[in-house]
Amino acid sequence: xxxxxxxxxxxxxxxxxxxxxxxxxxxxxxxxxxxxxxxxxxxxxxxxxxxxxxxxxxxxxxxxxxxxxxxxxxxxxxxxxxxxxxxxxxxxxxxxxxxxxxxxxxxxxxxxxxxxxxxxxxxxxxxxxxxxxxxxxxxxxxxxxxxxxxxxxxxxxxxxxxxxxxxxxxxxxxxxxxxxxxxxxxxxxxxxxxxxxxxxxxxxxxxxxxxxxxxxxxxxxxxxxxxxxxxxxxxxxxxxxxxxxxxxxxxxxxxxxxxxxxxxxxxxxxxxxxxxxxxxxxxxxxxxxxxxxxxxxxxxxxxxxxxxxxxxxxxxxxxxxxxxxxxxxxxxxxxxxxxxxxxx
Numbered sequence: 001x002x003x004x005x006x007x008x009x010x011x012x013x014x015x016x017x018x019x020x021x022x023x024x025x026x027x028x029x030x031x032x033x034x035x036x037x038x039x040x041x042x043x044x045x046x047x048x049x050x051x052x053x054x055x056x057x058x059x060x061x062x063x064x065x066x067x068x069x070x071x072x073x074x075x076x077x078x079x080x081x082x083x084x085x086x087x088x089x090x091x092x093x094x095x096x097x098x099x100x101x102x103x104x105x106x107x108x109x110x111x112x113x114x115x116x117x118x119x120x121x122x123x124x125x126x127x128x129x130x131x132x133x134x135x136x137x138x139x140x141x142x143x144x145x146x147x148x149x150x151x152x153x154x155x156x157x158x159x160x161x162x163x164x165x166x167x168x169x170x171x172x173x174x175x176x177x178x179x180x181x182x183x184x185x186x187x188x189x190x191x192x193x194x195x196x197x198x199x200x201x202x203x204x205x206x207x208x209x210x211x212x213x214x215x216x217x218x219x220x221x222x223x224x225x226x227x228x229x230x231x232x233x234x235x236x237x238x239x240x241x242x243x244x245x246x247x248x249x250x251x252x253x254x255x256x257x258x259x260x261x262x263x264x265x266x267x268x269x270x271x272x273x274x275x276x277x278x279x280x281x282x283x284x285x286x287x288x289x290x291x292x293x294x295x296x297x298x299x300x301x302x303x304x305x306x307x308x309x310x311x312x313x314x315x316x317x318x319x320x321x322x323x324x325x326x327x328x329x330x331x332x333x334x335x336x337x338x339x340x341x342x343x344x
Contacts, residue, residue, distance in 0.1 A: 039332075039334060046316070048162040061111060070092050092113065097298050100276070136319070149231055191232075229261055237251075
């Protein structure tokens with residue numbers, strides 16, 4: 001297993017320590033007391049997630065792992081092809097298209113979904129990127145963006161409070177500041193627009209492109225300024241996937257959001273109100289330079305009638321890293337896959 005340095009070289013002033021290199025073997029990683037404590041906390045977080053969403057009337061389903069097409073809006077990462085009986089299928093980078101399809105049968109659903117994204121090599125030093133990870137994927141029929149944001153806030157607050165209450169020994173072993181975590185559940189999450197975040201970053205000397213997603217250095221910078229999670233809303237059209245619904249009152253602006261963790265931990269979740277109109281979806285797909293025929297099964301559903309919906313995905317390993325205070329996201333995985341690092 002090749003070791004890489006995970007020291008952050010960007011301008012953010014986070015208090016998060018530099019991440020150590022991945023151990024040379026899986027057993028060395030798993031034998032660590034810190035790893036075992038982290039994975040016990042993660043297990044508790046999953047139990048709390050399932051309990052919370054089930055009480056809220058959500059149906060858990062098992063997501064697909066391969067399909068003829070997957071989410072195209074993945075920040076420069078590459079998709080992985082597999083031979084499916086002579087057909088080129090994809091490993092899921094995100095289950096978003098399937099979440100929309102599932103709402104033809106259920107009103108509120110969630111997955112604990114595996115994802116594979118071959119991230120650019122430079123993301124190996126961000127503390128926050130894995131090539132293989134899991135998402136807590138949530139989708140709500142006939143919901144607006146604000147409904148999804150409310151569920152995301154309530155879910156994160158519940159899981160954090162549950163971890164502080166149920167896993168004090170593990171958090172103490174890991175040196176996590178539980179007072180900082182308790183602040184998460186005492187106040188409402190903050191909110192700013194993409195434009196406001198961009199203006200702040202540019203004013204601070206960071207070269208953020210106003211028409212693009214906030215880059216990982218910028219996310220870490222704005223995250224380090226906050227003591228509680230906050231939402232960034234209204235990303236510009238073209239910065240996200242074709243399924244993010246455009247605002248009718250502000251053309252070129254999407255009804256979407258990111259949830260940013262405080263203390264320099266960066267993005268926890270992304271979500272949006274979904275586009276479901278067939279003609280609009282075809283137009284948006286063409287605008288991205290792709291052939292709509294590639295999304296045949298999905299567009300056939302849209303032609304017959306996809307329901308309106310909103311939803312989000314929370315990166316489980318990122319969420320675990322934040323709750324446990326680990327320096328790097330790979331430490332929240334039993335068998336971590338860092339971009340460009342060949343490992344078990």
